[in-house]
Structure formats: C-alpha cells, structure tokens
Amino acid sequence: MLFAREFLLERDDVSLWDRRGHYWAEKEKISGYPQGFSPDARTAFVERLAQEPLLAGVGHTDLAGPDVLTVNVRRGDYYSVAAHRSWFAIDLASYLDRAIRGSVDRDGPVARIHLVSDDPRWCLEHVPGLKACAAELTVSPAGDPAQHFRDVCGSRRLVVSNSTFSIWGAFISRTLIEQDPGMIWAPAFFQSTYGEGRCFEYDQDFSFVNELPDGWQPDWVLSGAESPGPPGSTRAGGALG
Numbered sequence: 001m002l003f004a005r006e007f008l009l010e011r012d013d014v015s016l017w018d019r020r021g022h023y024w025a026e027k028e029k030i031s032g033y034p035q036g037f038s039p040d041a042r043t044a045f046v047e048r049l050a051q052e053p054l055l056a057g058v059g060h061t062d063l064a065g066p067d068v069l070t071v072n073v074r075r076g077d078y079y080s081v082a083a084h085r086s087w088f089a090i091d092l093a094s095y096l097d098r099a100i101r102g103s104v105d106r107d108g109p110v111a112r113i114h115l116v117s118d119d120p121r122w123c124l125e126h127v128p129g130l131k132a133c134a135a136e137l138t139v140s141p142a143g144d145p146a147q148h149f150r151d152v153c154g155s156r157r158l159v160v161s162n163s164t165f166s167i168w169g170a171f172i173s174r175t176l177i178e179q180d181p182g183m184i185w186a187p188a189f190f191q192s193t194y195g196e197g198r199c200f201e202y203d204q205d206f207s208f209v210n211e212l213p214d215g216w217q218p219d220w221v222l223s224g225a226e227s228p229g230p231p232g233s234t235r236a237g238g239a240l241g
Contacts, residue, residue: 034200046175054146058154059176069103069110070155071096071130072148073117074163085224087191088162090216093126093227098209099159099185100129106207107157107183112136114155116148126227159185167201174203181205189216 027036037045049055063070073096078088104110113134117123120139123130130137140151152158152169156179160166170184181203188210190199198208220228 042171043175046172049172050176055150055153055172055176058150058172061154063114063151063155064177066108066156067111068114068155069100069112069134069157069159070114070116070151071100071123071127071159072152072161072163072166072169073115073119073123074161074165075117075119075122078163079224082224085222086217087193089221090162090187090189091212091214091218091221092161094212094214095187095209095216096123096127096159096161097129098212099187099207100127100133102207102209103157103159103183103185104133107180110134110157112138114138114140114151116140116151118142122226157183162187162190162199164201170206171203182207185209187216192217 021030023030023036028034031037035042050058062068073092075092077084079085079092100113111134113130113136115123115130115137117140120142140148149165149169152160152166153172153176155169155173156177158170158173160170166186170186173179174181174184182205184203184206186202186206186208188198188208190201194200198204198210202208214228218228
C-alpha cells in the first residue's frame with residue numbers, strides 16, 4: 001500500500017529521548033472514541049485506501065448486489081492453538097447458522113451465498129445454512145487473502161466473524177457501498193477478555209447475534225472439539241490443537 005509510506009517513520013526520525021505511547025491500551029482516552037478513531041477519521045482513511053490498486057472497482061462487482069450474501073469465517077489459530085482458543089474460539093457453527101438465517105429473515109432471500117474462509121471444508125461440513133438458505137453457493141479461492149479481503153470489502157450483505165479482518169472489511173464495505181448497516185451481521189462476542197455485551201470493536205448499528213443457547217464458549221469448543229457430539233459428550237471430531 002503505497003499511501004502508507006506517508007505515515008511511516010524512518011529510524012532516524014526517532015530520537016533516543018522520544019517517549020513511546022500506549023495508544024492501543026488507551027485508545028478511547030487518547031481519541032475520545034471506543035474504537036480509537038472518529039467516524040469521520042475512519043471514512044477519510046477508507047476513502048484514501050480505496051484509491052489503492054487492491055480495492056479498484058471493489059464496490060461494483062456482483063457481490064455488491066442485494067441478492068448475494070457473503071459469509072466471512074476466520075478459524076486458523078483461533079481454534080488450532082489452545083492458548084488462543086480461550087480468547088477467541090466460539091461456537092462458530094451455531095453463530096453462523098443463526099446469522100445467515102437472520103440475514104434472510106431481515107433483508108429477504110438471496111440467490112447466492114458466497115463463502116470467504118481460511119477453512120471452507122469445515123464451514124461446508126458444519127454450517128447447514130450455507131446450503132439451505134440459497135440456491136447457489138460459491139467459495140472464494142483458498143490461499144488468496146488479498147482476494148478474500150476484496151470480496152468482503154465489496155459485499156453489500158455480510159455475515160462476519162470475530163476477526164479484525166472481518167471488521168475492517170465490513171467498515172470498508174459500508175463506506176464504499178450505499179447500504180443499511182444492519183445488513184452486516186456480527187457476533188456480540190469478540191474475545192473473552194472483553195467481558196459480556198456487544199464488543200466496542202463493532203459498529204453498534206450492525207445486526208447482532210447476541211447470545212447462543214449453550215453460550216459463546218461451551219466446554220467442547222475450549223477443549224478443541226469440532227462439534228458437541230452426542231448428549232453427555234464433551235468431545236467430537238478430534239482435537240484441533
């Protein structure tokens with residue numbers, strides 16, 4: 001991203017006597033906003049970012065239409081690494097199924113669901129709403145994070161997961177595409193250290209799944225199982241890490 005160079009400091013620009021701040025630890029105190037930036041500042045940043053080749057024409061593809069729902073699913077080390085599961089892992093299948101069906105109930109049926117994920121196989125095996133809620137299902141090519149980001153940024157209707165990749169894709173989408181922000185669905189949970197309630201990382205006018213029947217982090221998720229298994233079982237599908 002060439003435009004980022006204007007914001008970078010060279011080594012010689014930093015003095016031995018310069019103090020290091022803790023912006024990310026105190027972002028509301030410094031900026032006055034829980035997310036760390038004002039809505040106007042974010043809009044200006046996105047509009048500048050949209051001039052980069054990566055995002056050229058991103059709001060003018062078929063994903064920007066009202067009859068396509070893009071579902072962005074982050075798994076990776078959130079689930080494969082035990083230390084990360086306690087922070088970020090959730091009953092992802094239950095959340096996604098509720099969010100997909102909630103989107104259809106709120107904003108009408110879709111002709112196509114477009115899946116953007118680092119683990120599409122898991123999604124297809126565990127989220128029935130992907131196939132049940134649209135006649136067509138497409139999958140973004142694996143191993144291409146730049147294309148994945150374009151797909152999320154260029155989608156009018158979105159279901160996102162608790163990932164900053166998802167969140168920033170949604171921020172760009174709502175800036176570049178005229179839409180009702182409620183067309184973006186998110187989990188109220190973001191990470192366990194934030195406590196209960198809708199996380200401040202999201203825009204509060206998104207649509208939310210606020211709770212799940214067995215909670216966001218049931219024991220089987222934290223143990224590394226892929227599914228809850230039969231009644232009384234805490235593990236199924238094998239450990240992931």
